[in-house]
Amino acid sequence: MDNIFEKPESMKDAITHYCPGCGHGIVHRIICETVDSLGIREKLIGIAPVGCAVIAYDYWNFDVTEAAHGRVPAVATGIKRSLPDRIVFGYQGDGDLGAIGTAEIIHAANRGENITIIFVNNTVYGMTGGQMAPTTVLKQKTATTSAGREQKMHGFPLKVCELLSVLPGVVYAERVSIHSPQAVIKAGKAIKKAFENQVKGMGFSIVEVLSPCPTYMGLSPQDAVKWVGGELAKEYPIKIFKDIT
Amino acid sequence: MDNIFEKPESMKDAITHYCPGCGHGIVHRIICETVDSLGIREKLIGIAPVGCAVIAYDYWNFDVTEAAHGRVPAVATGIKRSLPDRIVFGYQGDGDLGAIGTAEIIHAANRGENITIIFVNNTVYGMTGGQMAPTTVLKQKTATTSAGREQKMHGFPLKVCELLSVLPGVVYAERVSIHSPQAVIKAGKAIKKAFENQVKGMGFSIVEVLSPCPTYMGLSPQDAVKWVGGELAKEYPIKIFKDIT
Amino acid sequence: MKEEIIFSGFGGQGIMFMGKAIAYAAMNEGKYVTWIPSYGAEVRGGTAHSMVVISDEPIASPMVKEPTICVAMNGPSLRKYEAKVKTNGLLIVNKSIADTEAERKDIEVLNIPVTALATEAGDYRIGNMAALGALVGRRKIIDVESLINGLKDIVSSAYHSLLPINEKAIRKGFEYGSR
Amino acid sequence: MKEEIIFSGFGGQGIMFMGKAIAYAAMNEGKYVTWIPSYGAEVRGGTAHSMVVISDEPIASPMVKEPTICVAMNGPSLRKYEAKVKTNGLLIVNKSIADTEAERKDIEVLNIPVTALATEAGDYRIGNMAALGALVGRRKIIDVESLINGLKDIVSSAYHSLLPINEKAIRKGFEYGSR
Amino acid sequence: MCGNEALAEAAIRAGCRFYAGYPITPQNEIPAYMSKHMPEAGGVFIQSESEISAVNMVFGASLTGTRAMTSSSSPGISLKQEGISYLAACEIPAVIVNIMRGGPGLGGIGPSQSDYFQATKGGGHGDYHSIVVAPASCQEMVDLTTLSFDLADKYRTPVMILGDGILGQMMEPVEFSQGAGRTHSAKKDWILDGCKGREPRIIKSLFLSDGALEQFNLKLQEKYKEIKDKEQRCEVLYGDDSEIMLVAYGTPSRIARSVVESLRKKGKKIGMARPLTLWPFPEKAFKELSKKVKSFLVVEMSAGQMVEDVKLAIDCARPVHFYGRAGGEIPGEEEIIKEIGRING
Amino acid sequence: MCGNEALAEAAIRAGCRFYAGYPITPQNEIPAYMSKHMPEAGGVFIQSESEISAVNMVFGASLTGTRAMTSSSSPGISLKQEGISYLAACEIPAVIVNIMRGGPGLGGIGPSQSDYFQATKGGGHGDYHSIVVAPASCQEMVDLTTLSFDLADKYRTPVMILGDGILGQMMEPVEFSQGAGRTHSAKKDWILDGCKGREPRIIKSLFLSDGALEQFNLKLQEKYKEIKDKEQRCEVLYGDDSEIMLVAYGTPSRIARSVVESLRKKGKKIGMARPLTLWPFPEKAFKELSKKVKSFLVVEMSAGQMVEDVKLAIDCARPVHFYGRAGGEIPGEEEIIKEIGRING
Amino acid sequence: MAKIKIDREKCKGCGLCVLYCPKGHIKQSRTLNKKGAYPVEILEKEGCSGCSFCAIICPDMCIGIYK
Amino acid sequence: MAKIKIDREKCKGCGLCVLYCPKGHIKQSRTLNKKGAYPVEILEKEGCSGCSFCAIICPDMCIGIYK
Ligand SMILES: Cc1ncc(C[n+]2csc(CCOP(=O)(O)OP(=O)(O)O)c2C)c(N)n1
Ligand SMILES: Cc1ncc(C[n+]2csc(CCOP(=O)(O)OP(=O)(O)O)c2C)c(N)n1
Ligand code: SF4
Ligand code: SF4
Ligand code: SF4
Ligand code: SF4
Numbered sequence A, B: 001m002d003n004i005f006e007k008p009e010s011m012k013d014a015i016t017h018y019c020p021g022c023g024h025g026i027v028h029r030i031i032c033e034t035v036d037s038l039g040i041r042e043k044l045i046g047i048a049p050v051g052c053a054v055i056a057y058d059y060w061n062f063d064v065t066e067a068a069h070g071r072v073p074a075v076a077t078g079i080k081r082s083l084p085d086r087i088v089f090g091y092q093g094d095g096d097l098g099a100i101g102t103a104e105i106i107h108a109a110n111r112g113e114n115i116t117i118i119f120v121n122n123t124v125y126g127m128t129g130g131q132m133a134p135t136t137v138l139k140q141k142t143a144t145t146s147a148g149r150e151q152k153m154h155g156f157p158l159k160v161c162e163l164l165s166v167l168p169g170v171v172y173a174e175r176v177s178i179h180s181p182q183a184v185i186k187a188g189k190a191i192k193k194a195f196e197n198q199v200k201g202m203g204f205s206i207v208e209v210l211s212p213c214p215t216y217m218g219l220s221p222q223d224a225v226k227w228v229g230g231e232l233a234k235e236y237p238i239k240i241f242k243d244i245t
Numbered sequence C, D: 001m002k003e004e005i006i007f008s009g010f011g012g013q014g015i016m017f018m019g020k021a022i023a024y025a026a027m028n029e030g031k032y033v034t035w036i037p038s039y040g041a042e043v044r045g046g047t048a049h050s051m052v053v054i055s056d057e058p059i060a061s062p063m064v065k066e067p068t069i070c071v072a073m074n075g076p077s078l079r080k081y082e083a084k085v086k087t088n089g090l091l092i093v094n095k096s097i098a099d100t101e102a103e104r105k106d107i108e109v110l111n112i113p114v115t116a117l118a119t120e121a122g123d124y125r126i127g128n129m130a131a132l133g134a135l136v137g138r139r140k141i142i143d144v145e146s147l148i149n150g151l152k153d154i155v156s157s158a159y160h161s162l163l164p165i166n167e168k169a170i171r172k173g174f175e176y177g178s179r
Numbered sequence E, F: 001m002c003g004n005e006a007l008a009e010a011a012i013r014a015g016c017r018f019y020a021g022y023p024i025t026p027q028n029e030i031p032a033y034m035s036k037h038m039p040e041a042g043g044v045f046i047q048s049e050s051e052i053s054a055v056n057m058v059f060g061a062s063l064t065g066t067r068a069m070t071s072s073s074s075p076g077i078s079l080k081q082e083g084i085s086y087l088a089a090c091e092i093p094a095v096i097v098n099i100m101r102g103g104p105g106l107g108g109i110g111p112s113q114s115d116y117f118q119a120t121k122g123g124g125h126g127d128y129h130s131i132v133v134a135p136a137s138c139q140e141m142v143d144l145t146t147l148s149f150d151l152a153d154k155y156r157t158p159v160m161i162l163g164d165g166i167l168g169q170m171m172e173p174v175e176f177s178q179g180a181g182r183t184h185s186a187k188k189d190w191i192l193d194g195c196k197g198r199e200p201r202i203i204k205s206l207f208l209s210d211g212a213l214e215q216f217n218l219k220l221q222e223k224y225k226e227i228k229d230k231e232q233r234c235e236v237l238y239g240d241d242s243e244i245m246l247v248a249y250g251t252p253s254r255i256a257r258s259v260v261e262s263l264r265k266k267g268k269k270i271g272m273a274r275p276l277t278l279w280p281f282p283e284k285a286f287k288e289l290s291k292k293v294k295s296f297l298v299v300e301m302s303a304g305q306m307v308e309d310v311k312l313a314i315d316c317a318r319p320v321h322f323y324g325r326a327g328g329e330i331p332g333e334e335e336i337i338k339e340i341g342r343i344n345g
Numbered sequence G, H: 001m002a003k004i005k006i007d008r009e010k011c012k013g014c015g016l017c018v019l020y021c022p023k024g025h026i027k028q029s030r031t032l033n034k035k036g037a038y039p040v041e042i043l044e045k046e047g048c049s050g051c052s053f054c055a056i057i058c059p060d061m062c063i064g065i066y067k
């Protein structure tokens, strides 16, 4: 009996702590598939964020460090500059990257650090109980926007790819989604390219992944993927924002 | 004998601590001219940055508070939200706004706070002795780039107006210069508009001012203004980046 | 009177809500009450628990190390808490799940067909309410009517249409527990 | 021997450099030396000063509160420091500036036409070197040759072409001070 | 209502009209509550981009005369240290809530008291102090919040409410006493609100001219002396006839109280001293106690921090023992009783 | 070479190959020096976007096994507190330099010692400690820097070099002793550099499972106990026959030394104890001293911080007096002598 | 025809595989697994094309596919 | 014709007014002012047009212009 689909080597065989239908599990897996296919597991150093994915190290089968909330790009810079021939990637949520870590991501990008950032945009702060994130869309209800996000009070949704593309240090910025099997396959290709860029020494790459958080989107897992692929993708266009590789 | 040119009322009659030929003095004055002409001195609250302009309160004749390094936009937000009918402006240097205060300026802008930011880009950290700033141009020599700024090591010059213009909360972003009397007059107009926008409740406005720091540009005051108006303006285009007022 | 209760189970089983409901009801009866949910990252996917202390006197510590009552809604929580229940304490076990055999003899073990009761009430997913009813049925620490009346205050109004079947599940459980 | 020196003047007058130059020279002579520039915001536009202590023994505090020698390069610094100079100390005053009349009688006051000496040396802007020369001329705390030889090490190589006129200014000052 | 919500409601009732914060467990109920109820009260709620931004927004709001608050938990409070130092230096009132969790680093979300030093000794730079109050029940989450706003205004200083995860999360009945609002409402003649009809004002913490910074520091120290004189607060149980005094604040004091009650029933001479203000530490009360009791047993959810202040307060005149649990664990009654046994020999 | 430059050169010689920092007076000579000489040594210099970023870059560099350092002054050090707590919690070696200036807030750029509490008691959250060393001359800026890197590696812990503006700015002759480089170079078997040929490794400070965080904290405390046992350092002058012991570190210790020498010449029985490690505080030395001397006079450039540790170290067994100057001022010899006179009656 | 294998105890019952299986080969179970979730199971009467959609979308790697 | 007035003691001698005066009406002095800077002074032989350039560019508000 042939194996058509199996667990990547870079993935540990563990039951994750994620909620049913959470997108983090999918993103973890496609990162690991990329790592396996590029054969870089043994020279890889991953950085887990503070967010629901904080214990990604329990699921990934390679070297992983934690970083303080928002500081993933700074830690990545420290690692990559010290070991330029290793592959270094940061995994960040929207709170981590888009709020508290704004300065770090902008400056790592602007310096053109040769690293890869996988940015999981699930429009909320999952770990802390579903508060508004910078990426929460207008009218979306969260623990801190019970009447829906309202611009005057809470500002606009932050478009990370749009913003970072302006910086000359960024060589590749793409937004993908994982709301369907087809989308997952596309996302996998983008993530692979983002790692390949680093292997080739090209500079800073980021892939933003629109991802369901059924728990705090207040939707069933099935409705959550539908919303991500529908309304959310309308607000956050799924496309390549920059590719000068 | 008629007075053609005189000190604005909003300016105190003091000798500044600035070096000969420093642009801060000019920017201070044109802000005060605007304040006088709009008649807003008595409802104005200014925020001085940590930088050479830290004691701007000794030169301005209206309410002024200090803010921790880089936090001007956060302090401005706190003030303006508490007193929405007062006029609130922040004065920031390139280190203050472009480095340590990156998160604060991006998020104040993205929230569309109804405030005015005057951003003095002199390409160096003046106050601390002329280190590289985010805005230092490539090859420029500073205390921490003795061989000239080099991208691999120090990253690219940060284009603040270009970056902020992407954010929907920003209604007005213009870059001006003060390297010549004509340029100063144009800068004055931009600054006036940035204040008027706030008076009209339109949202976040920023004016970036290319400004000489002869001391740490390593040039005589005369050469410094020439360099600002020439090479620097080439790297940092002088123009309106956004105006949706 | 002082009861120290632990509710425990899988993240999606409404564990927090059970604690909140009984704490709220007891508070309305004028008792001293503390309620501690397990918060944050702990709740995701894994085992969730909440702790309730109900007493006639001020409560020193809201932490429950050795419960007088424990509700174990799945296998892992049974294994985690069974040994900690105080002698003569009550252990309520969700029998709709495999691998849930309690072993201690020095405590009272109440096995409840949680899903079956909930299904009878109208929704197989509200087993937590049935278990809660059974608890109150067995150890009458509060009046079951306080429990039912309190629900509307802690359920957000969007879900008020579901109150009747929740009430029904509680009563089913109460009956079961009172036997 | 222990001399505590303050150099003071306007930001652009090369005050820091005076201190650095003499400190460096003394160090090369094997003396214990401390040098404290006034740093950061203080220097902008306003009054700058630097403090040098030169001694045959280890130095406890590099801070100079009552100098044995003070070089006042402009009016404000004269007014600030004149009163602090130790009795029998030396006060060097830049006489090329108006409003620089020292008043104390219990100290030695040396008025120097700083700009004139510098102009003779070849550049009216290097008055600081002339004043420094005068200091060493009057109180022979170090050898004037150490001072001159040390310059090349502390001036960045881009400016080495200016060393000769600096040397000249020092010698002019030295002569003036030795008289 | 959980402790966090009680605190938030109390703040609004005390006239707080500006709240900025950033989510972190176990204090998330505070921003959640504020996001709903602050706008209803006509105030401002902002979920800021970071803890740093939050404390600086509070700086801005409060300098206009608005009562303002921020809240966080341990790692987030570390990030606010520069801001707190600025608040103290610019003499701007502010209430800062730290619902402590286990550290260091990311640590855990269990309750803890390991930020005592940070709160009381100045985790930020410079010779400043925040007033630090320590509630031990939901009711005190209310009462001490009211007090905090008053003290902040009265002394123009940051006040920290130092709670722990348990206090934040637990639900207990609370009462909002009538008029528990602002008791201190002297006119704020230092605020910035535009210079109409008066001279312009400046708020700053930079002092460059000779000796000015020292002068300012001396003034600050004067203020701290006054606070030390007037604002020490402490609850003492059985202060007159105890041989061993338990010392605890926050959640451990609840357990200590229970220990005291149960041992008293057995005729043991034991009492408890519970500081309600951690800075100023209730030195006077402890000095008094040290004349009467034989020894102290300090119980903390930390490796031993307040214990230093107890020693200093009594000039090491009596043995001071320590029992602590760290990393989110809570000392149990039996453990404390065992420890008491050990001390007694 | 000024103290700051001496320190930077010593770091490079000690094998430091990664430096990240952000400008702030009075430590700017460190990044300036590093920017030039670190690349020459084959190392990395980064001027980061902020102090927070710098300390986290150091976190990243050091977890690869690279000796790494950051430096700042008071307000910037406040911003690093979260990062330092993470370094301690993840047990990552790092050297952090604080060239203190007057505070609080922006304060001034004069020298100060008002961050003693922050450095020694943990300005960040959680029960952690940094080792804190206190140089008092340019030569010690060199020697203690070398030591700091060794201690950091040996104990896998952040080490803080606590200097003041004077030490950073002053020029004194220094010697770089041969081979003053790494004395501790045990293989780092915990670093991340790719899992080739070994099991993957994890660096983390989050402990969620029951009791795990407490276990980790107990392990940390064990380490701290070992450091306390082994690493206390103190210089004592005239420890055997002094009635009054001056206690000072850093710049004030230079002045105290001068006072001692000049009073000794007059036959006064006076000495000095100078801690070289502030944490661990040299308790053993002070316990010894407390048996011999009559009283202590602590001299600090602060409102009184180390004085608490002196009291605790000697169990308040002798009177401990305090003389301090705050806000960038330096205590003068005469002032100290006057204070001694006052103590003597 | 292909075969899928579902890890009943790992499955959290999110139903994403059910949503995206073009063959309707998977359905939600009505009995709880040990951790208390309603996992999915194979609806035997529908065949499996081996398209892998279920495995690709499964966040918890509960599904293996074989030929 | 206009007249300018230079505050000699305030002037820091940056020379920007000299650079931009279209009339060459201003020149650097060779004697120090009290604070030790070489201020600018009026070159009497050239006239002033009153264009204000000098005042507009002066960072230190040393120049007043009158008609
Ligand atoms: C300094 C600091 N602030 C706040 C927190 C609390 N916190 C943990 S995760 C998180 C945000 C999580 O949101 P996101 O980055 O979007 O990740 P997600 O959980 O949604 O995947 C916050 C605010 C923290 N641990 N540290
Ligand atoms: C937290 C903190 N970090 C660093 C400093 C030191 N510092 C003061 S001003 C400044 C930068 C000044 O540069 P810029 O903002 O460009 O203003 P400029 O002086 O050039 O006008 C720095 C880094 C500080 N005061 N506080
Ligand atoms: S809270 Fe959201 S992001 Fe976090 S594990 Fe659950 S579904 Fe995933
Ligand atoms: S250092 Fe530069 S910015 Fe600062 S006052 Fe001097 S010229 Fe102006
Ligand atoms: S492989 Fe395709 S057809 Fe087969 S069960 Fe999975 S989704 Fe359905
Ligand atoms: S997608 Fe995976 S976890 Fe979700 S129901 Fe299907 S098998 Fe179970």
Ligand code: SF4
Binding pocket: H002, H004, H020, H021, H022, H023, H024, H025, H026, H047, H048, H049, H050, H051, H052, H053, H054, H055, H065
């Ligand atoms: S007003 Fe015009 S012409 Fe007259 S001095 Fe000034 S710049 Fe020259």
Ligand code: SF4
Binding pocket: B021, H006, H010, H011, H012, H013, H014, H015, H016, H017, H018, H039, H040, H054, H057, H058, H059, H060, H061, H062, H063
């Ligand atoms: S521009 Fe102003 S400061 Fe500069 S030289 Fe002219 S008058 Fe003097």
Ligand SMILES: [Mg+2]
Binding pocket: A093, A094, A095, A120, A121, A122, A123, A124, A125, A126, A133
């Ligand atoms: Mg998120």
Ligand SMILES: [Mg+2]
Binding pocket: B093, B094, B095, B120, B121, B122, B123, B124, B125, B126, B133
């Ligand atoms: Mg600048």
